Amino acid sequence: METKLMLVSAQAGYGKTTALCEWVKQCTTFVAWVSLDKHDNEWISFWSCVTASIQERIPSFGQTIGCLLEEGPSESSEPMIKELLNELNHITGELVIILDDYHFIELPDIHQSLSYLLEHFPPHIHLYIASRTDLPIPTTRLLAKGEMHSIQMHDLRFELEEGVVFFRDTTDLSLTKGQVTELFHRTEGWVSGLQLAAISLKRSANIKQSIQQFTGQQHHIADYLLEEVFLHQSETMRSFLLETSILSRMNHSLCQAVTGQMNSQEQLQRLEQLNLFIIPLDEERNWYRYHHLLSDFLRQLGSRTNSDKWIQVHIRAAKWLEKKGFDEEAVEHYLEGQQFADVIRLIEKPPCLDAIEECCVDEVGNCFT
Secondary structure, eight states, X not given: OOSSEEEEEOOTTSOHHHHHHHHHHHOOSEEEEXXXXXXXXXXXXXXXXXXXXXXXXXXXXXXXXXXHHHTOSSTTHHHHHHHHHHHHHXXXXXXXXXXXTGGGOOOHHHHHXXXXXXXXXXXXXXXXXXXXXXXXXXXXXXXXXXXXXXXXHHHHSOOHHHHHHHHHHHSSOOOOHHHHHHHHHHHTTOHXXXXXXXXXXXXXXXXXXXXXXXXXXXXXXXXXXHHHTGGGSOHHHHHHHHHHTTOXXXXXXXXXXXXXXXXXXXXXXXXXXXXXXXXXXXXXOOOEEEOHHHHHHHHHHHHHHOHHHHHHHHHHHHHHHHHTTOHHHHHXXXXXXXOHHHHHHXXXXXXXXXXXXXXXXXXXXXXXX
């Protein structure tokens, strides 16, 4: 409540809406909640929903906005936003406006008008946005002035102890802490992953075995990732996801070698903007990996769609990794690509002098040639 904007940003199933709902229950301030969908990706519809949600809490609000709204986002869009700001200024007391599922909104006119509104918000009005993607509006100035707070995927993911509480208090399953730890490791704290695991385990005749076999190929997980994540992407992005899913770690150069897509850096940045279960492995964001369950799902999907292409993808990965000196990883991909002569060649390859010297320094504390 000390900032203009609170952004809650993470992919499907991390509990964005649930977290906001629980917060609203404890909030003593007026809250105007707008649940958006693809039909609200239209200027008049969007701002009509926002105005109507405020009117539900404050019936006298928005009496002068209706006519301006009907004229749409032409030259009259700025007067409508200014009038909306004027009415917000006349509200006594604090008001929270929540825009849930803002990722459905793609119209530039809406982004521009929302950005203008935020820039001129009175101090007693607060905007909360829940979205699967990063905001497509400029927020640098808000951040610099301390007027924006952000909650991301790593904030929403469960810690191990929260996973223990979840299984103990919300399911009928009697799992050991070791079993919960195994599920937590496989889901990486993804809340919906834990929920889907609980559904599967309730139907299992052998819980221990089911936990050991719980991957992105398990049908509840696969169906969820297919419907909520994969099918929402463009054909180009789907191809990028499938082909790079073979990699345990990736950077733009390796992705380019594997996929042939020259814009691989932009694709990785786009995946980050989409919060698409991608995890940076360094502060500079040069190397990434996928969430384990997404990687399992994509590999299963890719291997059964085009087996010949799948082999070629592994070979391209192996060649890049060998060229960069990552021989162990290259061997794994040569195996998957059925290039057994290359596997033998790399295994029998003598270690380079630099590696021997490094080993000697590590082992005995001095270096010799």
